[in-house]
Amino acid sequence: MTLRTDMDGFRPIDPITIRHDFPIFERDFAGRRLAYLDSASTSLKPRTVIDAVTGYNARYTANVHRGIYTTGEEATAAYEAARVKSARFIDARDSHEIVFVRNATEAINLVAYSWGRRNIRQADTILLTELEHHANLVPWQLLSQEKDADLEFVAIDEQGRLNQESYDVLLRTRPKLVAFTQVSNGLGTINPVREMVAKAHDVGALVLIDGAQAVPHGPVDVQDLDCDFYVFSGHKVLGPTGSGVLWARKELLDEMPPFMGGGEMIREVHLRRTTFNDVPWKFEAGTPDISAAIGLGAAIDYLTAIGMDNVRAHERDLTEYALEVLPREVPGIRILGPRSATERAGIVTFNLPDIHPHDVATLLDREAIAIRAGHHCTQPLHERLGEDATARASFNVYSDRDHIDRLAAGLRKVQRIFERPGSRAAVASQAVAAAR
Numbered sequence: 001m002t003l004r005t006d007m008d009g010f011r012p013i014d015p016i017t018i019r020h021d022f023p024i025f026e027r028d029f030a031g032r033r034l035a036y037l038d039s040a041s042t043s044l045k046p047r048t049v050i051d052a053v054t055g056y057n058a059r060y061t062a063n064v065h066r067g068i069y070t071t072g073e074e075a076t077a078a079y080e081a082a083r084v085k086s087a088r089f090i091d092a093r094d095s096h097e098i099v100f101v102r103n104a105t106e107a108i109n110l111v112a113y114s115w116g117r118r119n120i121r122q123a124d125t126i127l128l129t130e131l132e133h134h135a136n137l138v139p140w141q142l143l144s145q146e147k148d149a150d151l152e153f154v155a156i157d158e159q160g161r162l163n164q165e166s167y168d169v170l171l172r173t174r175p176k177l178v179a180f181t182q183v184s185n186g187l188g189t190i191n192p193v194r195e196m197v198a199k200a201h202d203v204g205a206l207v208l209i210d211g212a213q214a215v216p217h218g219p220v221d222v223q224d225l226d227c228d229f230y231v232f233s234g235h236k237v238l239g240p241t242g243s244g245v246l247w248a249r250k251e252l253l254d255e256m257p258p259f260m261g262g263g264e265m266i267r268e269v270h271l272r273r274t275t276f277n278d279v280p281w282k283f284e285a286g287t288p289d290i291s292a293a294i295g296l297g298a299a300i301d302y303l304t305a306i307g308m309d310n311v312r313a314h315e316r317d318l319t320e321y322a323l324e325v326l327p328r329e330v331p332g333i334r335i336l337g338p339r340s341a342t343e344r345a346g347i348v349t350f351n352l353p354d355i356h357p358h359d360v361a362t363l364l365d366r367e368a369i370a371i372r373a374g375h376h377c378t379q380p381l382h383e384r385l386g387e388d389a390t391a392r393a394s395f396n397v398y399s400d401r402d403h404i405d406r407l408a409a410g411l412r413k414v415q416r417i418f419e420r421p422g423s424r425a426a427v428a429s430q431a432v433a434a435a436r
């Protein structure tokens with residue numbers, strides 16, 4: 001089990017103390033403090049991460065793997081230390097299995113281009129699910145169009161859980177690759193990925209897990225999952241934008257051709273031929289985002305000190321609280337996704353009757369409450385659910401029950417604004433609805 005569903009033996013997190021580590025909470029939003037409920041989109045950054053990025057830029061700026069002078073060696077050491085920390089964070093056997101990329105999207109594209117172009121052939125099947133983020137969908141569409149391969153999709157049930165019978169049936173098509181998210185960014189669903197990996201391996205498929213929404217919310221152990229590829233974005237785990245990780249089994253990375261060519265990824269270059277660097281540098285062409293990787297290392301230190309089991313327990317508590325408070329305080333609210341907090345990460349997706357989520361988010365912003373509205377880069381999932389758009393609140397270590405209470409009160413206020421007959425908001429929303 002990678003995202004624990006029990007809460008035994010965890011150390012409670014104190015979000016009020018934690019918020020002192022995040023400078024953004026010092027900012028005044030027209031007399032209010034920020035209730036940031038959009039961590040699934042990107043997380044806030046603690047001071048240690050900001051300082052790590054600034055420290056590199058202020059004190060030891062230099063390129064990596066080149067400079068044989070003090071700052072060059074310091075930069076290389078900090079960059080490579082971040083790789084070791086990233087490996088430990090997801091329990092990789094070897095830090096050489098960690099490829100630094102810009103984000104989860106780039107990691108999936110790397111696999112699709114490099115492994116996919118070499119291994120996927122005409123009429124092969126790639127098995128995905130209806131829950132996927134566009135990042136784990138579009139690269140496979142591009143690949144399947146190029147190779148004339150088939151895409152199949154595991155169905156979801158009415159609570160947004162993967163239908164395991166559908167999975168079993170589709171595995172009979174003997175897919176070459178199965179790719180699914182560990183946690184749905186659209187609905188928060190935690191998928192039984194370990195069992196799904198085992199079943200996929202039984203039919204000879206390789207498995208890519210999109211961990212973009214799992215790594216921020218609980219402990220991940222890629223060896224225990226026994227998957228073949230695992231990806232996540234640094235900016236969702238309190239790290240800087242521009243940092244991300246592709247993990248893959250070393251044998252696979254060794255066999256895979258380079259994704260991009262250029263400096264860093266080579267061993268020897270002649271006018272007509274090149275030999276390539278060892279893994280992982282074979283996949284890190286050009287000057288990498290050095291400060292972002294170093295910042296990711298600092299974010300991992302920060303979260304490791306809190307303990308990822310404690311993060312999971314904290315977010316589960318908040319999710320349970322939100323699932324209880326929102327329906328009680330906000331008449332008519334419709335919450336989507338699994339009904340039990342044990343089956344979902346710190347993500348609560350909802351809609352208010354007759355009020356478009358964009359209006360909800362805009363009005364909440366007046367209260368310094370930040371939520372996401374739209375299709376959250378899961379348009380096929382929204383089509384499947386029959387929703388144009390939804391509103392989404394998502395949590396992290398700095399979130400607390402007070403933020404959820406503010407959300408509930410804010411939603412009530414939104415409803416009252418729309419209840420006023422002829423109110424400008426109601427008229428505007430009706431006009432927008434009519435135009436759709």
Ligand SMILES: Cc1ncc(COP(=O)(O)O)c(C=O)c1O
Nearest residue numbers: 103104105133135185212213233
């Ligand atoms: C499940 C999931 N996968 C992939 C991504 C893509 O992440 P990024 O935009 O950082 O590449 C996201 C981002 O929201 C996500 O939630």
